[in-house]
């Protein structure tokens with residue numbers, strides 16, 4: 001079988017073509033026999049292995065090569081019926097082999113119909129709700145179809161160029177796809193002909209048929225021929241008559257192999273729950289990870305924002321187990337990379353949304369942890385189904401807030417899910433609240449993630465349908481905010497949205513919101529959709545499902561000067577934007593620092609229709625929970641309608657994206673930072689940490705407090721002063737002793753009559769570092785010489801090795817004319833003086849002066865890392881050596897300096913050192 005994500009069969013070479021023709025002839029014979037065998041097949045008979053079924057040679061070979069021989073229950077029941085052409089609604093526990101239950105009939109039925117090659121057109125369409133699942137199905141198809149089938153099969157899930165897919169689609173016989181993307185092709189790709197479609201398969205059918213995908217699926221069905229075979233599979237199957245009618249099923253066979261089973265979940269799965277109040281959830285999760293470092297763990301959270309926050313914060317704390325995270329707004333390549341990594345990992349923890357809840361077959365997952373309660377029992381079943389697959393063992397644990405316990409347990413019981421309560425061992429439980437608090441304090445980005453995490457969780461609670469499980473007023477949201485490390489619950493409001501609508505939006509394409517720039521946009525996650533499907537559909541459909549016209553685009557463009565909403569919320573309202581009044585969870589009116597302000601520009605004649613669904617959703621994520629303070633209704637629903645607002649936040653063109661990349665524009669978008677107040681120990685604090693006036697007054701009279709403060713501070717200063725003085729005294733004494741020692745040594749040397757080997761102060765071996773320091777001190781005393789010492793011995797000058805009588809004679813001249821009144825008599829003097837000059841503003845002149853000669857640019861020359869330490873030392877040595885070689889011209893230099901001729905000095909130094917002048921300058925600047 002020729003397969004490819006976007007390409008169909010490659011052009012066969014001649015011998016291959018001949019081989020294929022011969023093969024087709026053989027197949028014709030094979031097909032006839034198979035047709036007879038299938039006609040005689042009793043689908044209700046008992047089958048145990050694939051060998052019992054009338055399958056083609058290529059399929060049999062493919063199954064064998066993949067080591068599939070025994071049929072699973074669902075395969076034994078569904079495959080024979082499907083081979084005979086029945087419509088099927090198949091339901092079986094997670095991990096029970098449903099994929100092969102539809103892939104084998106697809107290959108076989110198309111094979112018998114000889115629906116192969118470009119002329120045959122598309123024979124089968126397999127739709128999956130998520131890209132990851134589509135890829136997985138495609139891989140299984142490839143595995144079992146690779147032994148001799150000639151079908152051209154393709155994967156169409158978006159993320160690739162549309163044109164590439166369009167070209168390949170025209171040649172495909174089997175396509176595995178996601179709803180949004182295939183709909184886009186159905187409406188846009190002229191060469192994509194589905195008139196010959198024989199089989200339609202919906203994997204995770206209940207998900208595909210629910211409201212989230214309703215519009216897409218209905219639209220797809222309109223393109224497909226009514227005369228086709230339809231197979232629906234899921235672990236939690238729909239029986240809704242309305243759905244069946246939508247699909248125009250013909251006398252469907254309902255196969256539910258585990259209907260009579262005592263549980264809806266695999267027997268090998270051990271399921272438990274722990275009661276952990278919302279504010280303790282992350283503590284419990286952390287403690288759990290600490291005790292399960294050697295496991296492969298899949299952790300479900302309710303939204304992408306939850307996932308990001310938990311991932312980022314846990315990563316900082318280094319839990320000792322590799323962490324991964326996956327949610328629907330990540331780029332496709334990242335998603336694939338992560339699924340691949342997690343599949344291959346032996347020990348790892350993947351934080352994920354429901355985007356991986358269904359169908360994914362990660363090998364050997366030890367634990368499924370549901371930190372956030374699933375929206376319903378079906379979602380629970382799919383989530384836990386990621387472990388204990390195909391007769392392997394696995395464990396699942398569900399975290400429940402006390403308020404969720406009764407409701408959720410009742411739901412699970414109805415669905416025959418056996419689950420037992422366990423308690424967390426107190427001694428194993430640790431708290432990370434303080435760590436999170438300090439991390440959020442230090443890292444505003446993490447805090448921002450925390451705020452979004454909070455808002456998105458609150459929103460996910462708000463949109464839950466099942467109020468017996470999710471009782472909004474019973475969650476400790478303030479405690480939850482604090483457990484995330486936030487200083488208080490962010491001020492947010494609910495926009496009215498029913499859960500199904502939210503789901504629908506979830507599956508809306510990401511493109512429309514993508515320019516907003518952040519990958520973490522948008523999912524609430526009680527649904528598995530998360531915009532996982534059909535990235536390109538934005539170009540085809542508008543929000544209301546119709547075709548998006550150029551007028552829609554024009555209209556959207558007119559709002560492009562408005563920021564993505566979460567950026568907009570970080571920017572204060574300065575230019576007359578509308579501002580929504582939002583109430584605080586705790587009833588206080590919001591203040592200026594509220595990150596969750598919703599601000600919008602309202603364009604003249606603005607219209608809701610142009611606003612992207614993702615934006616709406618994000619707005620709800622961030623601006624969700626408005627507790628009606630007046631009525632005391634925590635998390636109560638309040639609708640705030642802002643006319644025209646929906647149109648305002650759309651940014652969805654490349655032009656806009658480019659604009660946002662311009663530095664100038666970005667500057668405008670930058671937040672203004674938050675004001676910090678520093679305490680006495682120099683630690684920064686947020687302004688809101690300051691006490692308010694009432695608390696201040698409660699502590700007593702202001703004047704009394706002031707006096708007390710002054711006294712306390714005075715005392716502190718006095719004590720600190722004593723310490724400082726003692727330290728200074730000690731330092732001075734040390735230096736004095738050093739100086740005396742040096743003098744003694746020199747006196748001895750003089751007495752011995754040598755005088756030739758003494759080196760300058762600081763010692764040659766100390767290199768130029770000392771030299772410069774000496775020069776900066778403006779004295780040829782050692783670098784240690786502090787002011788006091790200098791005062792004691794202001795004119796003291798040591799005799800240098802090249803000092804001679806002639807030089808001594810010049811002293812008076814130098815004293816008169818020397819720069820700064822210092823004598824310049826020796827080479828060292830000169831050297832020191834030159835360096836001193838370099839250390840002053842003069843340095844900059846030199847740099848400017850020589851810049852045309854080709855020195856490094858100023859900024860670079862002054863950059864701290866332009867030269868390495870050793871490079872600098874080497875340069876300084878060179879400089880020193882060069883100066884010494886030119887000792888003969890000391891007189892000239894000294895005179896030059898004495899006359900204050902800076903220009904000449906520059907010239908001289910450059911003549912000696914060339915570009916090293918600049919390097920010296922750089923060295924000085926350090």
Ligand SMILES: Nc1ncnc2c1ncn2[C@@H]1O[C@H](COP(=O)(O)OP(=O)(O)OP(=O)(O)O)[C@@H](O)[C@H]1O
Pocket residue numbers: 067068069070071072075092093094095096097098099100234235358359360361385386389390
């Ligand atoms: N006949 C078989 N023999 C051996 N292994 C099988 C057989 N059929 C399926 N499997 C294996 O069982 C695992 C689960 O199969 P599959 O992913 O098809 O389950 P599923 O029922 O679709 O699960 P879910 O409901 O989670 O989507 C896979 O690893 C697959 O390779």
